[in-house]
Amino acid sequence: xxxxxxxxxxPRSRVLSVVLxxxxxxxxxxxxxxxxxxxxxxxxxxxVFILLVASYDLLLGYTGVVSFAHTMFFGIGGYGxxxxxxxxxxxxxxxALGVFLALILSVALAFAIGLLSLRVRAIFFAMIxxxxxxxxxxxxxxxxxxxxxxxxxxxRLPEVLRDRLVAYYTVFVLSLVLFLVLLRIxxxxxxxxxxxxxxxxxxxxxxxxxxxxxxxxxxxxxxxxATVAGVLYAVWLRYTGPDxxxxxxxxxxxxxxxxxxxxxxxxxxxxxxxxFVIAQNYLQDLMKLASGATQGIPLLPxxxxxxxxxxxxxxxxxxxVYYFPSGVVGRLRR
Amino acid sequence: xxxxxxxALVPAIALIALPLVPSxxxxxxxxxxxxxxxxxxxxxxxxxxxxxxxxxxxxFAHGAFISVGAYAGASALLAMKPAMQAQSLxxxxxxxxxxxxxxxxxxxxxxxxxxxxxxxxxxxxxxxxILVTTGGLIVCEQLIHVIWGxxxxxxxxxxxxxxxxxxxxxxxxxxxxxxxxxxxxxxxxMWLVLxxxxxxxxxxxxxxxxxxxxxxxxxxxxxxxAVFVAGSALxxxxxxxxxxxxxxxxxxxxxxxxxxxxxxIIIGGLGSVGGCFIGALLVxxxxxxxxxxxxxxxxxxxILLMVLILLWRPxxxxxxxx
Numbered sequence: 001x002x003x004x005x006x007x008x009x010x011p012r013s014r015v016l017s018v019v020l021x022x023x024x025x026x027x028x029x030x031x032x033x034x035x036x037x038x039x040x041x042x043x044x045x046x047x048v049f050i051l052l053v054a055s056y057d058l059l060l061g062y063t064g065v066v067s068f069a070h071t072m073f074f075g076i077g078g079y080g081x082x083x084x085x086x087x088x089x090x091x092x093x094x095x096a097l098g099v100f101l102a103l104i105l106s107v108a109l110a111f112a113i114g115l116l117s118l119r120v121r122a123i124f125f126a127m128i129x130x131x132x133x134x135x136x137x138x139x140x141x142x143x144x145x146x147x148x149x150x151x152x153x154x155x156r157l158p159e160v161l162r163d164r165l166v167a168y169y170t171v172f173v174l175s176l177v178l179f180l181v182l183l184r185i186x187x188x189x190x191x192x193x194x195x196x197x198x199x200x201x202x203x204x205x206x207x208x209x210x211x212x213x214x215x216x217x218x219x220x221x222x223x224x225x226a227t228v229a230g231v232l233y234a235v236w237l238r239y240t241g242p243d244x245x246x247x248x249x250x251x252x253x254x255x256x257x258x259x260x261x262x263x264x265x266x267x268x269x270x271x272x273x274x275x276f277v278i279a280q281n282y283l284q285d286l287m288k289l290a291s292g293a294t295q296g297i298p299l300l301p302x303x304x305x306x307x308x309x310x311x312x313x314x315x316x317x318x319x320x321v322y323y324f325p326s327g328v329v330g331r332l333r334r
Numbered sequence: 335x336x337x338x339x340x341x342a343l344v345p346a347i348a349l350i351a352l353p354l355v356p357s358x359x360x361x362x363x364x365x366x367x368x369x370x371x372x373x374x375x376x377x378x379x380x381x382x383x384x385x386x387x388x389x390x391x392x393x394f395a396h397g398a399f400i401s402v403g404a405y406a407g408a409s410a411l412l413a414m415k416p417a418m419q420a421q422s423l424x425x426x427x428x429x430x431x432x433x434x435x436x437x438x439x440x441x442x443x444x445x446x447x448x449x450x451x452x453x454x455x456x457x458x459x460x461x462x463x464i465l466v467t468t469g470g471l472i473v474c475e476q477l478i479h480v481i482w483g484x485x486x487x488x489x490x491x492x493x494x495x496x497x498x499x500x501x502x503x504x505x506x507x508x509x510x511x512x513x514x515x516x517x518x519x520x521x522x523x524m525w526l527v528l529x530x531x532x533x534x535x536x537x538x539x540x541x542x543x544x545x546x547x548x549x550x551x552x553x554x555x556x557x558x559x560a561v562f563v564a565g566s567a568l569x570x571x572x573x574x575x576x577x578x579x580x581x582x583x584x585x586x587x588x589x590x591x592x593x594x595x596x597x598x599i600i601i602g603g604l605g606s607v608g609g610c611f612i613g614a615l616l617v618x619x620x621x622x623x624x625x626x627x628x629x630x631x632x633x634x635x636x637i638l639l640m641v642l643i644l645l646w647r648p649x650x651x652x653x654x655x656x
Binding site (some may be wrong): 021060064065066116117119123124126127128130132134135138139142223248252255259299301303305307310311313315317318321322325 | 392452455460461462464465466468469470471472473475476477479480481532589590592593596597600601603633634636637640641644645648650
């Protein structure tokens with residue numbers, strides 16, 4: 001049973017299994033074990049980001065291409081729900097319409113970007129996604145009648161989803177199911193071909209696989225799942241804005257989560273997202289303390305100021321890529 | 335491949351815009367503005383594309399060199415306020431030249447450090463290059479916040495370079511004229527070095543075939559470090575010029591310009607200096623014309639241009655032979 005659920009891709013390390021179980025049980029029981037708004041927020045964010053990071057890992061870890069547009073798809077999902085609910089009214093039909101249009105837009109964009117850039121060289125892809133994503137970010141803040149500009153959109157949900165418990169379990173169950181679907185995808189023949197393309201594009205092409213098609217396919221799949229993650233996050237927050245979905249710093253967070261957890265393993269995504277979201281929520285308090293304690297010393301309070309959180313992330317990121325490329329999962333499996 | 339076709343694109347776009355813009359003087363003003371913008375983008379982008387052509391390294395942290403150069407230059411310029419505000423060109427220049435040199439020196443030094451510490455271990459691995467240099471970009475941007483503070487810094491232009499002069503009825507900003515002159519000078523100097531010196535010969539040979547140059551006994555690594563440092567210094571120069579053009583600077587400016595730079599070097603063909611020059615002019619001109627004729631479209635004009643060019647030539651205007 002477990003074998004089938006996990007698509008025959010077992011954790012292959014006792015510690016790893018225990019950690020994953022702890023994450024699963026912690027998330028499943030979060031509303032009862034960690035009551036309180038803040039901790040429930042953290043739990044929901046962990047669930048959404050596990051899905052988001054896993055879908056990003058499909059691109060970065062399995063296909064070996066760097067996309068800077070993943071937050072764009074995340075944002076499309078969030079804005080799809082938000083615009084539908086805020087402008088058309090909070091009914092199920094409107095929500096479904098918003099999600100559907102968001103999915104169509106995501107797939108179309110992912111397909112176009114893929115065909116345009118993956119045909120030539122993988123490095124084009126990183127540059128073009130960066131350009132398109134930043135364009136989209138400006139667009140979202142310019143079209144303020146639709147998107148609420150910098151302020152974003154607050155919206156109401158259908159009656160049933162207003163209950164926090166129902167909303168939480170919707171987010172949790174959908175994330176879990178889609179995570180298992182992703183696990184299935186990467187362990188399917190399609191996933192094997194992706195690995196082959198990553199390892200040796202030339203050889204994969206010589207064996208008769210159209211690498212462009214596989215890469216574009218992975219790009220579209222990643223985009224769809226990121227869109228769903230965006231929908232879930234918007235449903236949980238009942239708000240969508242540039243800072244919660246589109247900003248470049250979320251893109252950086254994603255990169256870091258994948259690298260910390262371990263590129264090329266779905267379990268790494270789960271561990272990376274959990275570690276990171278918890279650290280983000282509780283470490284910044286620690287930095288505030290440190291910044292207060294070092295007042296009076298030149299530069300140092302600025303360096304440990306909570307607003308400089310990204311500085312340390314950047315350093316950690318570089319160090320991870322050099323010395324820790326297989327991430328937590330890679331270490332545990334050795 | 336007809337190699338003159340992309341070259342003809344620049345005047346073609348200028349001519350197409352002519353009937354769309356209501357009056358000739360406006361067109362002249364817009365054209366100069368577009369050329370000035372293009373030249374500044376070229377100065378910032380040229381180093382990046384050359385580094386890619388020579389060593390197959392895509393440096394996402396190039397934007398950080400732009401910001402750092404701008405901040406270093408601005409600090410120097412703001413420290414020499416009296417000379418900047420004097421109504422004589424000589425006094426202004428006596429502030430600008432050291433300011434610009436400071437910017438180039440600091441950006442160059444940062445580039446050297448970067449090549450040593452961050453880029454060197456990941457030669458030949460695109461995926462890691464992108465990851466590591468993106469990390470470097472973030473760290474540099476945050477360090478700017480730590481050193482210079484998070485607020486926007488206003489940077490007034492020197493007194494003799496503010497305002498505009500008239501040619502016929504067309505008003506032309508002095509500063510834009512200067513940008514065009516400096517851009518042309520940089521392009522000319524680069525062209526001369528690349529095509530008329532031994533150093534340039536080695537660089538061009540390296541772009542074509544690294545192993546062969548090494549086999550002939552030249553240390554391509556040193557050459558590469560030199561190109562990397564020069565490219566970073568040019569990014570610093572472009573950063574100061576861009577900051578004076580915008581009359582303000584923020585830590586995120588490098589990242590913002592970086593998006594345009596990527597579009598430019600993709601249009602030009604990765605690694606090609608000539609293509610980068612044409613791409614920069616195209617982007618600059620188009621941004622100004624469209625910004626005037628249909629401001630709502632201005633935002634997407636770069637992306638649209640890139641898509642059209644890639645549909646026409648999937649590897650860019652002048653792809654290098656790799």
